[in-house]
Amino acid sequence: xxxxxxxxxxxxxxxxxxxxxxxxxxxxxxxxxxxxxxxxxxxxxxxxxxxxxxxxxxxxxxxxxxxxxxxxxxxxxxxxxxxxxxxxxxxxxxxxxxxxxxxxxxxxxxxxxxxxxxxxxxxxxxxxxxxxxxxxxxxxxxxxxxxxxxxxxxxxxxxxxxxxxxxxxxxxxxxxxxxxxxxxxxxxxxxxxxxxxxxxxxxxxxxxxxxxxxxxxxxxxxxxxxxxxxxxxxxxxxxxxxxxxxxx
Numbered sequence: 001x002x003x004x005x006x007x008x009x010x011x012x013x014x015x016x017x018x019x020x021x022x023x024x025x026x027x028x029x030x031x032x033x034x035x036x037x038x039x040x041x042x043x044x045x046x047x048x049x050x051x052x053x054x055x056x057x058x059x060x061x062x063x064x065x066x067x068x069x070x071x072x073x074x075x076x077x078x079x080x081x082x083x084x085x086x087x088x089x090x091x092x093x094x095x096x097x098x099x100x101x102x103x104x105x106x107x108x109x110x111x112x113x114x115x116x117x118x119x120x121x122x123x124x125x126x127x128x129x130x131x132x133x134x135x136x137x138x139x140x141x142x143x144x145x146x147x148x149x150x151x152x153x154x155x156x157x158x159x160x161x162x163x164x165x166x167x168x169x170x171x172x173x174x175x176x177x178x179x180x181x182x183x184x185x186x187x188x189x190x191x192x193x194x195x196x197x198x199x200x201x202x203x204x205x206x207x208x209x210x211x212x213x214x215x216x217x218x219x220x221x222x223x224x225x226x227x228x229x230x231x232x233x234x235x236x237x238x239x240x241x242x243x244x245x246x247x248x
Contacts, residue, residue, distance in 0.1 A: 036107035130239035
């Protein structure tokens with residue numbers, strides 16, 4: 001944990017604590033943001049999250065404000081920005097050890113705001129496919145088929161009810177089973193992988209001859225003239241698995 005200088009503590013609404021690692025709030029300090037429970041009213045609990053910046057003022061006039069739009073509880077995840085009179089900071093979730101503030105409030109350090117860079121959004125993708133195929137008449141638009149996941153995906157899971165494949169009757173459906181995601185990054189990464197690179201890899205088009213009678217003899221009542229057309233069949237892999245890992 002970072003060294004704390006309790007001479008530079010400040011309370012906002014008696015329930016939000018900010019601790020800095022240097023007595024002078026200069027450009028290189030690390031700031032620890034803590035959610036605290038008031039020592040006189042245990043129900044008086046505020047938080048840094050919510051979409052509006054919260055500020056604290058240090059002795060000497062330095063104003064530190066943090067803007068954390070929503071609560072994200074994944075260790076080390078970038079959650080928002082902060083600034084003081086000297087510059088800007090990036091804030092990360094850091095669920096630390098409980099401690100007691102100078103006014104007696106009980107606190108947990110929940111964010112560390114520093115000059116560490118924001119990690120780029122990187123994911124690792126692994127694909128596994130089955131060997132069985134489903135044959136569907138016509139040249140199925142697999143990109144449009146997989147785009148139906150956008151109607152089924154949720155933040156960390158999927159609605160598993162089957163959905164009709166576009167361009168087919170209601171008997172042709174696709175269903176999704178999603179689990180293990182902790183953020184929209186992984187969920188959206190799975191959907192994007194499915195819609196784009198996977199689409200071209202799971203379908204094979206084969207053509208078969210369709211024979212159509214053009215003329216029936218009045219004497220024999222049999223077909224004496226035919227036309228032959230080649231009709232496409234889409235062979236689509238029946239099952240597949242995508243593993244998406246957030247590398248941030």
